[in-house]
Structures are given as C-alpha cells and as structure tokens.
Amino acid sequence: MRRMKFTGVGAYVPERVVTNHDLEKMMDTSDEWIQQRTGIVERRWVEPGLENSDMAAKATLAACQDAGCDVKDIDLIIYATLSPEYLFPGTGVVLEKKLGLTRTPVLDIRNQCSGFLYGLAVANGMIASGMYQRILLVGSELHSRGLNKSTAGRDVTVIFGDGAGATVLEATDEDKGLIDILIHADGRYAEDLTCLLPSARVEGFITPEQVARGEHYPHMAGNKVFKHAIVKMPEAIQEVCKRNHLTPRDLDVLIPHQANLRINEIVGRALEIEPKVFNNIQKYGNTTAASIPLAMRDALDQGFLKPGHLLGLTAFGSGFTWGAALVRM
Ligand code: COA
Numbered sequence: 132m133r134r135m136k137f138t139g140v141g142a143y144v145p146e147r148v149v150t151n152h153d154l155e156k157m158m159d160t161s162d163e164w165i166q167q168r169t170g171i172v173e174r175r176w177v178e179p180g181l182e183n184s185d186m187a188a189k190a191t192l193a194a195c196q197d198a199g200c201d202v203k204d205i206d207l208i209i210y211a212t213l214s215p216e217y218l219f220p221g222t223g224v225v226l227e228k229k230l231g232l233t234r235t236p237v238l239d240i241r242n243q244c245s246g247f248l249y250g251l252a253v254a255n256g257m258i259a260s261g262m263y264q265r266i267l268l269v270g271s272e273l274h275s276r277g278l279n280k281s282t283a284g285r286d287v288t289v290i291f292g293d294g295a296g297a298t299v300l301e302a303t304d305e306d307k308g309l310i311d312i313l314i315h316a317d318g319r320y321a322e323d324l325t326c327l328l329p330s331a332r333v334e335g336f337i338t339p340e341q342v343a344r345g346e347h348y349p350h351m352a353g354n355k356v357f358k359h360a361i362v363k364m365p366e367a368i369q370e371v372c373k374r375n376h377l378t379p380r381d382l383d384v385l386i387p388h389q390a391n392l393r394i395n396e397i398v399g400r401a402l403e404i405e406p407k408v409f410n411n412i413q414k415y416g417n418t419t420a421a422s423i424p425l426a427m428r429d430a431l432d433q434g435f436l437k438p439g440h441l442l443g444l445t446a447f448g449s450g451f452t453w454g455a456a457l458v459r460m
Pocket of ligand 1 (some may be wrong): 159160161164165168169244285286287289290324351352353354356357360390391394417447448449
C-alpha cells in the first residue's frame with residue numbers, strides 16, 4: 132500500500148474582519164461573553180461578490196504553488212463544505228470551472244466540521260489503491276450569509292466565520308505522510324447541530340412560513356455538542372495512537388478542529404499535551420471544513436509545525452461525526 136504525503140498547504144480568508152464589538156452592534160452579545168465562552172476575538176466575513184468557490188480557488192492556487200505543481204496535474208478534487216453554492220450540483224464543479232479544468236473528477240463531501248478528515252480518509256484510500264497520484268482536498272465555508280444576525284441567533288452566529296484551506300496530497304515511497312486515520316459517526320445526534328432547510332421533506336423544499344419562523348437558520352444544542360466534543364476528540368486521538376503503538380505524548384503538534392478554544396484546552400489537558408495544541412480560532416472563528424488546513428498553514432508559517440514533526444489531527448462536528456489522524460510532516 133502506497134503512503135500519501137502533504138506536498139502543499141494553502142489558505143485564504145476574506146479581507147473583511149468582523150470583531151466581537153461589530154457583533155455587539157447587531158445583537159445582544161458582548162466581547163467579554165464571546166471571548167470567555169469561545170476564545171474568539173474576530174472572524175472574517177465575505178463581501179458581496181465573493182463566493183465559496185472563489186475562496187476555494189484562492190486556497191487551491193496557494194496550495195499548488197506550495198507543492199510546485201499546476202492545477203492541471205491534479206487527478207481528483209475532493210471538496211468539503213456545508214455551505215454550498217447550489218443544492219446541486221456540488222460546489223466542486225464550480226471550483227473546477229474557475230480553475231479552468233474540464234475533465235478532472237470532483238467529489239463533494241458533506242461531513243461538516245469533520246469534512247477535512249473524511250476527505251483525507253477518502254484520498255488516502257484512493258492513493259493507497261493506486262487509483263490516483265495527486266489529489267486536491269479543499270475545505271471551504273461561507274457561513275456568514277446564512278447566519279441569523281439578530282439576538283435569536285447569537286449562540287450560533289458569534290462562533291462561525293468564512294474561509295478556505297486546501298492541501299495537495301501525493302503518493303510517496305518516502306517514510307512520511309499520513310500514518311493512519313480513523314473516522315466515526317453517530318446519527319442519533321443528527322438534529323443537535325443542523326440546518327433543516329431547504330429540505331426534500333418539504334413541498335417546494337422550503338416555504339415562506341418556515342422562512343418567517345427562521346427555520347432556515349442553523350440550530351445547535353451547544354451544551355450537548357460541547358460535552359460530546361471534549362470526549363470524542365481525545366478518545367479518537369488515543370485510539371489512533373494506540374493502534375500505531377504510540378501515545379499522545381509522542382505527538383509534536385496537535386491540530387484540533389477550531390470550534391471553541393475551551394474545547395481545545397480541555398482536549399489538550401485530557402491528553403496531557405496542552406502546550407503542543409495549536410489554535411487560531413481567536414482570529415477566524417469556526418470555519419468548519421476549512422479549519423484544519425487553515426490551522427496547518429498558520430502553524431507552518433509560525434514555525435509551530437515543522438518538517439519531521441509527528442502531527443495529530445482531530446475533529447468533531449455535526450452528524451455527529453468525528454475522527455483523528457497521524458501525519459509525519
Ligand atoms: N452572547 C451572549 N449571551 C449568549 C450568547 C451570546 N452570543 N449565546 C448564548 N448566550 C446566553 C444564553 O442565552 C444563556 O443565557 P441564559 O442563561 O439566560 O439562558 C447563556 O448565555 C448560557 O448559554 P449556554 O448555551 O449554556 O452557554 P455555553 O457556556 O454552553 O456556551 C456555546 C455556548 C455555544 C459557546 C458552547 O455551548 C459551545 O461552544 N458549544 C459547542 C459549539 C460547537 O463546537 N459548535 C460547532 C461544532 S463543530
């Protein structure tokens with residue numbers, strides 16, 4: 132079985148910075164509440180005219196430049212997002228068109244905050260089997276246009292931000308790259324973090340009455356998500372380490388999904404590796420499928436993550452879905 136390594140990591144965030152103080156002007160919230168409960172100081176929101184696939188394209192070009200390859204050299208695009216441009220087709224083909232490609236296969240995946248890890252697992256299987264040599268995995272989210280910016284939506288709206296991250300993944304014979312990955316899901320919690328509309332359960336997929344009631348906005352049982360996240364992410368890291376005869380202390384860096392700084396602090400303490408946990412949620416909020424590649428790019432730029440490091444990745448989110456991976460950089 133062939134290994135898969137990261138040869139390029141790229142990121143893009145919109146220029147518009149939205150601080151907690153900006154949100155105070157839209158809804159009944161405070162900078163103090165948001166920072167204490169989530170660690171978030173600011174996030175990015177798109178300006179009109181910038182779409183999910185535009186952010187993905189910018190992150191892709193940066194990742195390809197980092198990898199020293201051309202977009203034409205990509206064998207498969209995997210696109211993870213929960214904020215697609217159309218109900219169908221998936222946003223992957225919109226990205227493909229913007230990249231000037233006309234034959235490259237595109238796979239869209241809907242695994243929310245675990246989307247990047249799920250995409251990594253799929254890419255790994257395809258590279259290990261010999262089906263593809265070079266895969267682009269992109270996570271891109273445009274949350275801001277779908278958030279309830281009144282006080283009724285404050286628990287969700289203060290958390291999420293827009294942005295994209297992309298990685299070029301290539302087959303390698305070297306002793307580096309993805310060591311192992313595991314993914315899990317438990318659909319009993321599907322409605323605890325969800326956006327119910329538009330839906331094929333509804334005539335016309337959405338009604339004006341539902342929109343008037345605000346049912347098209349995301350809904351989150353925040354406490355429940357929190358309680359599961361702080362258990363499942365450490366468990367997944369323990370599990371992936373154990374089956375590779377490692378312990379979490381062997382990790383040089385852990386990049387968890389960026390949903391809440393308090394969650395990540397608890398994960399770091401549970402694994403007894405708090406100083407090795409990298410966070411950038413303070414600047415970007417929760418960018419869902421984009422958060423891990425965005426954090427990888429920042430960690431590399433800051434020298435926190437270096438070639439040769441043993442990197443742990445973990446995520447938890449809507450579904451519920453979660454997972455963990457080990458990577459030799
Ligand atoms: N500003 C001010 N007050 C707010 C608020 C906001 N943005 N959002 C909620 N509140 C209020 C609530 O209305 C509640 O008020 P009450 O006590 O008068 O009813 C109070 O703050 C506490 O709410 P609660 O939901 O218990 O807070 P919490 O400590 O659980 O923090 C979250 C809320 C959302 C930050 C937290 O549950 C969380 O981070 N959950 C996980 C979210 C997550 O990871 N989502 C993505 C998954 S990938």
